Amino acid sequence: MKFFTTLFAVIALMNGFAFAAQECDVPASLLSSENEILRVAAEVKNKHRLDIAVVGTGSSALPGPDGQNFAYPARLQEALRQVLPGTEIKVVSQIQARQTTADMAAGMKKILADDKPALVIWQAGTFDAVSGIEPDEFSTSLIAGVDAIIAAGADVVLVNMQYSPRTEALLNVSSYADVMRWVAQEHGALLFDRLAIMRYWNDQGIFDLYAATKKSDMARRVHDCIGRALASQIVEAAHLKP
Amino acid sequence: MGGHLFRGLSFTSLLRVQAMAVDPESYATLRRWLTKPANSKAARAEAAALAAASTPTPAPPVQKLAGGRDLRLDLFRGIALWLIFLDHIPENIVNLFTLRNYGFSDATEIFIFISGYTAAFVYGRAMRERGFIVSGARILRRAWQIYVAHIFLFTIFMAEIAYVAATFSNPLFAEEMNILGFLKQPDVTIFEALLLKFKPVNMDVLPLYIVLLLLFPPVLRVLLWQPAYALAGAALVYVLALHFDINLPAYPNGVWLFNPFAWQILFVFGAWCAVGGAQRLTGLLRSRIVFALAIAYLLFAFGITLTWRFESLQAFVPNWLGEFIYPIDKTNLDVLRFAHFLALAAITVRFVSHDWPGLKSPLLRPAIRCGQHSLEIFCLGVFLAFAGQFIIGEWSGGPLVQTAISVAGILIMIATASLISWYKNIEGRSHQQRTTAPPANLAGGEA
Numbered sequence: 280m281k282f283f284t285t286l287f288a289v290i291a292l293m294n295g296f297a298f299a300a301q302e303c304d305v306p307a308s309l310l311s312s313e314n315e316i317l318r319v320a321a322e323v324k325n326k327h328r329l330d331i332a333v334v335g336t337g338s339s340a341l342p343g344p345d346g347q348n349f350a351y352p353a354r355l356q357e358a359l360r361q362v363l364p365g366t367e368i369k370v371v372s373q374i375q376a377r378q379t380t381a382d383m384a385a386g387m388k389k390i391l392a393d394d395k396p397a398l399v400i401w402q403a404g405t406f407d408a409v410s411g412i413e414p415d416e417f418s419t420s421l422i423a424g425v426d427a428i429i430a431a432g433a434d435v436v437l438v439n440m441q442y443s444p445r446t447e448a449l450l451n452v453s454s455y456a457d458v459m460r461w462v463a464q465e466h467g468a469l470l471f472d473r474l475a476i477m478r479y480w481n482d483q484g485i486f487d488l489y490a491a492t493k494k495s496d497m498a499r500r501v502h503d504c505i506g507r508a509l510a511s512q513i514v515e516a517a518h519l520k521p
Numbered sequence: 522m523g524g525h526l527f528r529g530l531s532f533t534s535l536l537r538v539q540a541m542a543v544d545p546e547s548y549a550t551l552r553r554w555l556t557k558p559a560n561s562k563a564a565r566a567e568a569a570a571l572a573a574a575s576t577p578t579p580a581p582p583v584q585k586l587a588g589g590r591d592l593r594l595d596l597f598r599g600i601a602l603w604l605i606f607l608d609h610i611p612e613n614i615v616n617l618f619t620l621r622n623y624g625f626s627d628a629t630e631i632f633i634f635i636s637g638y639t640a641a642f643v644y645g646r647a648m649r650e651r652g653f654i655v656s657g658a659r660i661l662r663r664a665w666q667i668y669v670a671h672i673f674l675f676t677i678f679m680a681e682i683a684y685v686a687a688t689f690s691n692p693l694f695a696e697e698m699n700i701l702g703f704l705k706q707p708d709v710t711i712f713e714a715l716l717l718k719f720k721p722v723n724m725d726v727l728p729l730y731i732v733l734l735l736l737f738p739p740v741l742r743v744l745l746w747q748p749a750y751a752l753a754g755a756a757l758v759y760v761l762a763l764h765f766d767i768n769l770p771a772y773p774n775g776v777w778l779f780n781p782f783a784w785q786i787l788f789v790f791g792a793w794c795a796v797g798g799a800q801r802l803t804g805l806l807r808s809r810i811v812f813a814l815a816i817a818y819l820l821f822a823f824g825i826t827l828t829w830r831f832e833s834l835q836a837f838v839p840n841w842l843g844e845f846i847y848p849i850d851k852t853n854l855d856v857l858r859f860a861h862f863l864a865l866a867a868i869t870v871r872f873v874s875h876d877w878p879g880l881k882s883p884l885l886r887p888a889i890r891c892g893q894h895s896l897e898i899f900c901l902g903v904f905l906a907f908a909g910q911f912i913i914g915e916w917s918g919g920p921l922v923q924t925a926i927s928v929a930g931i932l933i934m935i936a937t938a939s940l941i942s943w944y945k946n947i948e949g950r951s952h953q954q955r956t957t958a959p960p961a962n963l964a965g966g967e968a
Contacts, residue, residue: 376696409697444612444914448611449722489915493692
């Protein structure tokens with residue numbers, strides 16, 4: 280009897296794992312690794328450590344006192360530790376709500392000097408779209424920030440907007456997404472296409488992003504999946520796949 | 522050009538800017554590149570516009586106004602209204618079939634050109650028969666009607682956002698919900714909307730139309746006197762607007778999505794065609810060389826738009842070409858967009874003549890009806906796009922729901938246009954019983 284209970288528990292657990300894997304499923308085409316991130320590769324291979332700074336605004340955080348533990352920067356750290364055992368992974372969050380990209384670009388030098396990251400994950404665009412910053416101005420600030428990061432010898436991953444079907448009619452993020460894709464390609468950054476990935480999850484019915492809820496559980500699962508997807512894109516683009 | 526290069530680009534066009542040969546490490550080079558085509562494009566535009574305007578002006582062509590209304594205008598304006606409705610629903614599979622996926626220009630160009638044409642057609646006759654004051658007053662009344670329609674749409678829009686603000690909350694989208702922040706100061710928002718500075722997504726065309734009509738009485742006066750002067754003046758304003766980066770301010774910041782100082786060229790060009798310009802272009806339009814050039818340009822534009830959709834094709838766009846054509850700016854009516862519209866128009870006119878029997882066919886009547894009541898149908902289209910988007914979201918509608926909503930929307934537009942025609946008809950009859958002269962609007966449609 281005990282044997283069957285254990286077997287049942289194991290099967291249930293495996294199903295749970297399978298479900299979690301399926302939930303975070305992202306097609307490979309959405310995780311581009313066109314631009315290599317060589318600094319990350321070198322750090323991991325030679326020094327067995329990886330220092331990451333996540334710079335971003337409100338959509339890189341979750342509300343609540345323990346929100347930080349569930350937001351994607353923390354989940355990314357966890358996911359990377361699982362994929363890269365033996366490497367010391369440290370993810371520092373430099374998240375502050377209500378910053379434009381110009382604000383973040385201005386603060387970038389200090390972050391680079393203080394944290395000395397090998398990789399900067401820069402989430403941008405949403406607050407610019409909300410506050411109606413011209414895409415041209417957004418582009419200028421983004422290029423300035425990316426250039427500063429590369430000049431400091433670090434790699435860059437740009438994270439674009441979330442897919443938010445409820446506010447789609449009010450907030451047109453596509454031109455900002457276009458700018459980010461273009462800047463990433465022209466300036467040697469990697470783009471994490473959060474917009475397309477979340478749209479895919481919504482279209483596949485993996486997450487109902489249209490649903491109204493006051494609870495944080497779906498938001499936490501989405502952030503967990505984003506953290507994992509980011510981790511696999513980084514591992515792929517740095518050719519660290521075991 | 523500097524302030525809003527990217528603003529009006531179509532969804533994917535910026536993506537393709539990578540095709541250009543930017544020195545990857547130098548930001549300064551990028552800036553140079555971004556400003557250079559602006560100037561060279563302005564120069565190209567100037568040359569083209571001057572060439573168009575320098576045609577000699579013999580006898581006043583006003584007599585042409587007396588002819589019957591050209592049903593082709595209503596037909597294509599009706600189709601343009603359908604396309605605008607479809608394009609305004611994001612996440613709509615039917616969008617794949619709209620004009621903007623097959624070339625540089627889209628339904629907006631058709632709408633503004635035909636609006637200019639019909640404005641000159643209707644008010645030009647009035648100006649000739651009743652003078653500047655009466656016709657000018659009627660144009661301003663039309664602008665007022667459009668203003669009221671715009672504010673009506675704005676009210677619906679506010680209702681939609683207020684609903685979203687009241688019912689939707691999700692910790693995942695806390696940052697995005699900041700967009701509803703302006704509900705916290707409705708006084709400022711409503712005031713800016715009344716000043717036409719606050720224009721939510723998809724509500725940019727009517728303010729453009731209002732400004733174009735406000736400035737139209739003197740333009741029409743010049744058009745009836747010396748059409749070429751009016752066209753040359755419009756071309757000059759276009760070039761100056763592009764060169765000196767002149768646009769109207771928007772709220773909370775930025776500029777108008779459709780720069781009226783640039784888009785007026787299309788409106789005045791339409792008006793110029795209505796007062797005899799079209800006749801003057803007949804020879805040009807019959808020429809085989811023009812036909813071949815138009816076909817070649819449309820194919821070229823189609824090829825370029827294909828590279829926006831299929832990234833693997835981008836390798837076929839050489840760097841020098843990318844440098845030459847990008848960015849294709851919608852805000853300032855890029856010369857490439859204008860040229861694309863002209864090529865489309867040249868080919869359409871060749872195949873669909875004024876007395877084409879198909880224009881009387883019942884199959885095309887729905888589109889013609891919609892085109893004849895363009896203001897009402899445009900507003901309805903914006904509202905239906907809001908509503909359709911809402912339904913697609915609520916039901917998380919797949920391609921089937923999207924298609925059903927697109928078809929239903931167009932059917933509602935047709936039914937409404939028919940209803941308005943019926944109203945006009947009965948009101949026109951009782952009006953005619955009292956007065957002998959029918960109003961100019963009953964010539965078959967509105968300006």
